Amino acid sequence: LPAIFEPARPVLQRIEDAGYEAYFVGGCVRDTVLGDPIHDIDIATSAYPSEIKAIFDRTVDTGIEHGTVMILDHGTGYETTTFRTESGYQDFRRPDNVTFVRSLSEDLKRRDFTINALALKENGEVIDLFNGLEDLKKHLIKAVGNPNERFHEDALRMMRAVRFASKLDFVIATETLTGIKQNADLLGKIAVERIRVEFEKLLMGQNPVAGLSDFLRTGLYRYCPGLANRYDSLSGLLLLNNWQIQNVDQAWAVIVTQLGLNVQETSNFLRQWKTSNELITNVKRMLPVIQELKAQKLSALCLFNAGEKAVQDANQVAKLYGWSIPDEQLKEQYNALPIKSGKELAVNGGTLIKESGIKPGRLLGKILNQLTVEVVNGNLANNKGDLVTEVEKIKKEG
Ligand code: ATP
Numbered sequence: 001l002p003a004i005f006e007p008a009r010p011v012l013q014r015i016e017d018a019g020y021e022a023y024f025v026g027g028c029v030r031d032t033v034l035g036d037p038i039h040d041i042d043i044a045t046s047a048y049p050s051e052i053k054a055i056f057d058r059t060v061d062t063g064i065e066h067g068t069v070m071i072l073d074h075g076t077g078y079e080t081t082t083f084r085t086e087s088g089y090q091d092f093r094r095p096d097n098v099t100f101v102r103s104l105s106e107d108l109k110r111r112d113f114t115i116n117a118l119a120l121k122e123n124g125e126v127i128d129l130f131n132g133l134e135d136l137k138k139h140l141i142k143a144v145g146n147p148n149e150r151f152h153e154d155a156l157r158m159m160r161a162v163r164f165a166s167k168l169d170f171v172i173a174t175e176t177l178t179g180i181k182q183n184a185d186l187l188g189k190i191a192v193e194r195i196r197v198e199f200e201k202l203l204m205g206q207n208p209v210a211g212l213s214d215f216l217r218t219g220l221y222r223y224c225p226g227l228a229n230r231y232d233s234l235s236g237l238l239l240l241n242n243w244q245i246q247n248v249d250q251a252w253a254v255i256v257t258q259l260g261l262n263v264q265e266t267s268n269f270l271r272q273w274k275t276s277n278e279l280i281t282n283v284k285r286m287l288p289v290i291q292e293l294k295a296q297k298l299s300a301l302c303l304f305n306a307g308e309k310a311v312q313d314a315n316q317v318a319k320l321y322g323w324s325i326p327d328e329q330l331k332e333q334y335n336a337l338p339i340k341s342g343k344e345l346a347v348n349g350g351t352l353i354k355e356s357g358i359k360p361g362r363l364l365g366k367i368l369n370q371l372t373v374e375v376v377n378g379n380l381a382n383n384k385g386d387l388v389t390e391v392e393k394i395k396k397e398g
């Protein structure tokens with residue numbers, strides 16, 4: 001058994017000692033076989049949630065209606081889910097009924113892809129009912145069972161296929177790919193937040209070009225907000241060969257840049273995708289920097305307005321397009337700004353009201369803004385005396 005699972009082993013043992021079955025399942029098994037780092041350990045068990053709670057002192061009901069209970073053990077949480085089958089799927093998204101069962105094979109059968117349907121026993125034995133190990137070796141993403149049926153049951157699985165193609169740099173098996181092409185329209189039934197999670201993981205995977213290529217040729221893009229008529233523009237992404245996207249802000253900035261959206265269009269587009277307001281703000285800050293990098297005329301004011309994080313993120317996006325400048329140079333340029341935020345200005349509204357007799361209101365804001373721009377551009381020293389003198393000048397000029 002790989003060392004990573006050692007601390008979780010006593011948890012499986014205690015469930016087994018109580019007379020139930022328990023296995024490590026899903027992504028953690030797949031990634032371990034691949035030799036990739038794993039981020040969380042999921043456990044599947046024949047014990048019902050109430051039975052798990054009777055065995056362990058410290059548990060949290062994280063999704064008890066789906067059979068998921070988190071076991072807390074020595075400061076680590078283990079998501080433990082009762083074996084279950086799903087039936088119904090009337091609306092192409094969530095099963096009408098979740099039924100707890102006592103058999104592992106029933107549970108593995110309802111999983112999406114063969115590589116995700118592996119179970120690992122406490123003694124190190126891998127349970128592989130669908131040839132997942134072989135598909136892992138062949139780098140194949142293959143639906144468990146009939147792809148057509150599986151995508152009918154849950155259309156999100158189609159997005160998961162293309163995101164795993166990117167994440168793992170795997171190929172989607174032929175019939176599975178055909179199944180996606182035939183059912184792509186069902187993606188329209190899925191909540192956009194859930195599509196977004198998979199799309200973001202696709203963009204941040206090992207081989208986004210492969211994932212995007214599948215996303216485009218299967219037609220899935222047609223059922224995503226703001227992308228339906230953008231095939232030509234999106235295919236430009238397949239020509240980018242230097243993907244190094246490090247976070248979701250960068251990921252969305254690439255899409256928005258590729259689509260050629262302006263700031264207002266970007267807001268609308270991202271709102272359709274139901275991203276957070278914070279993400280929208282971050283991406284909007286990056287756009288002017290990306291444009292100035294492209295035009296090879298990066299200004300102090302642009303750096304100032306964006307702030308350090310957006311500047312770095314923008315350069316990372318610009319790298320994809322060959323518009324970036326060396327990170328070190330960018331850092332120096334940023335650090336050379338006379339002030340990094342409006343708060344560092346040597347005067348504030350209060351000072352100007354007191355010392356220059358300006359009334360609170362729009363004019364005051366305008367003057368402060370003008371002073372900030374002059375200081376950032378290096379035309380005015382950031383000290384109170386010079387700034388107040390400048391205000392007198394502005395007042396005279398009206
Ligand atoms: P990651 O490393 O990205 O978390 P993962 O394989 O753990 O990958 P999760 O979304 O965390 O992916 O799901 C955990 C497991 O649950 C999957 O490996 C799969 O077995 C199963 N699963 C998740 N979503 C679905 C789905 N829509 N249909 C069928 N099985 C699913």
Ligand code: MG
Nearest residue numbers: 026027028040
């Ligand atoms: Mg997971």
